[in-house]
Amino acid sequence: MFKLSFLLIGARAFRERWYVLCGMGVLLVAAGVFLAFHAPDHLVVLTGRAVGVVFLFMAAGNLLQFASQLRSVRGIVALIRAFCLLATGALAIHWPGHAEDLLAALFCIVFIADGVGRIAVGVLLRLPDLRWRLIYGGVQLTFALVFLAGWPVPLERSIALCVGLILAFRGWLLLRLGLLFRQLPTDATILHLPMFASRGWYERSPDMTDPGLATVAYPMIVHVWTPVGSAQVPHRRLLIDRYVAAVNADGMISTGHASLEMPPTLYISHYPAVEMDRSGEDFVGALRATPDNDVPGHFQPSYAEEAAGWCEADGRVEFHNYSPRQLDAFWAHYRKDHTYNLTNRNCSVVVAQALDAALESSLATRYPWLQLLMLLTNPDVWLGALIRARANVGTWTPGLVLDYAHTLARIVERREISWFESLAGLVRRLRLPARPSGESVPP
Structure with a gap:
């Protein structure tokens, strides 16, 4: 929190x-x-x-x-x-x-x-x-x-x-x-503090802080292929399919995928250079976050090519209040090392890191203490902190990244809804009369 x-x-x-x-x-x-x-x-x-x-x-x-x-x-x-x-x-x-x-x-x-x-x-x-x-x-x-x-x-x-x-x-x-x-040095980011260093996820964070958020020409887009959305799954397991992995009809395991895009030139998508064995005990052994499970990785060129070679992502979140400069700096550091690890350096880990780097200082204000109080009383901040804690216990997965991105968007894009507005909207929905089949409902 x-x-x-x-x-x-x-x-x-x-x-x-x-x-x-x-x-x-x-x-x-x-x-x-x-x-x-x-x-x-x-x-x-x-x-x-x-x-x-x-x-x-x-x-x-x-x-x-x-x-x-x-x-x-x-x-x-x-x-x-x-x-x-x-x-x-x-x-x-x-x-x-x-x-x-x-x-x-x-x-x-x-x-x-x-x-x-x-x-x-x-x-x-x-x-x-x-x-x-x-x-x-x-x-x-x-x-x-x-x-x-x-x-x-x-x-x-x-x-x-x-x-x-x-x-x-x-x-x-x-x-x-x-x-x-x-x-903390004057130009260092908050991600360099030791409390972010326990998993080594922020070793390649940008070395500077952006003095301000410039007007962005393009949105930052998070694309997520959830495990169940990227595989034909005959037997559903509600939470496991959503947040961990899904098993298709051939017995192969799908963990899903996550990427981040800032059009027209930046695309972050980390994938193993050689397709990993996604079945049985070999997959379980590959989950260990030890150096012996490090494999060569590669970075996909664009969302269009990735979707054409696989399928469209079933999750998408857009951000307009972010720092392109910090995102560029993060990506310039991260891409120097292609190493892929299924648990500690995977596609979801890099997207979560990129989100943190791009959104640092996104809510900067002349009244930081008032802003801090408002954030500490915002339920979405508590939810985002809980998602981060769950990821730190195990690792980031596409399902967690999708929930994290939705939560951050509600905070930094100023789309949060008050308790009263949520309750009023619920009452309005409950009072709507039933419509005949086929009749459209106005937005």
Whole structure:
């Protein structure tokens, strides 16, 4: 959340005021530690209910998203997320009356699932930051055991402990950001900060920041071939087909593809030079992000040629508020190395990096602190941060890139819709009279 917000505002706005971030970080750390270990009982109860209200608002936002995308996979995912948030919010609001055991079980499930998943993915894919994943996952499993046993932290203080530690962690992140901004060279991009370096994805980021976003002559276009959209799939697996891979009738695995275009000359599409074996155990072995799985790659010349040789992309997102200069600089650095790795340097990874490079400072303003507050309260920024976190756990896939691009477009293209407007639009749709079959519906 913080990383995405600072990326969109840019480093220039915060470099000279790094001490403000450090002060905010210290205050959050102190508040988090106090809430986790020293807060009185009435404040603990109030914290639980406040968390419940936040979950209910987040659930309402997901329900509105579902209502606007009834027939899409994103709509179904939003509905599932809404029910989970509603259940969690209801439990937190009624806590600590009769829901202590349920809340403890819920926290245990969340920590165990995320911790085990983080460790398993890191071990399976042999990711570069495996050691930190083991430590982080181990801490999550330890917290699960603490909640399960109710010792040394009493069960009724579980929410206060979690919220307090989250605040303390966010405060530490702000403190670290402030110190890093202080040391950041004048013309360096925010992508060069160490917190972006864990996977080595931004080693070839541009070395400068754009002083302003010039008027662009052409849109920046993200093209996505989702796994299920680029293969004939006889048996559908809803979320796996959308975000991971699909298996066609011949038993071959399709992972989809992603590319980025800035007409008329720039086209970013990274592909292995020799088609990889997409079946069985060979494919699973190729998922390891180790150097022995690096293969020669090549860059496709244009979208027209790529679509003619395969099929049209089934996802497309356009941007008009971006920096062509930063995108050109990123591509000039990235294309010096053709190496392709199915997990750590694939088509989706380069598109996600290009988006970040092109959109850095896209929301720069004379009032960066007000802009930061607005972004931190924007549900799309939270969703974008969640997508980035999921990609960092495993890797970027075409499905994640498509969702990320849609989310960023709603933020930087100023197409975000307020809660009231979304609700009013839903009411209007529900009040529309049924039309006879074949009669068109006005836009």
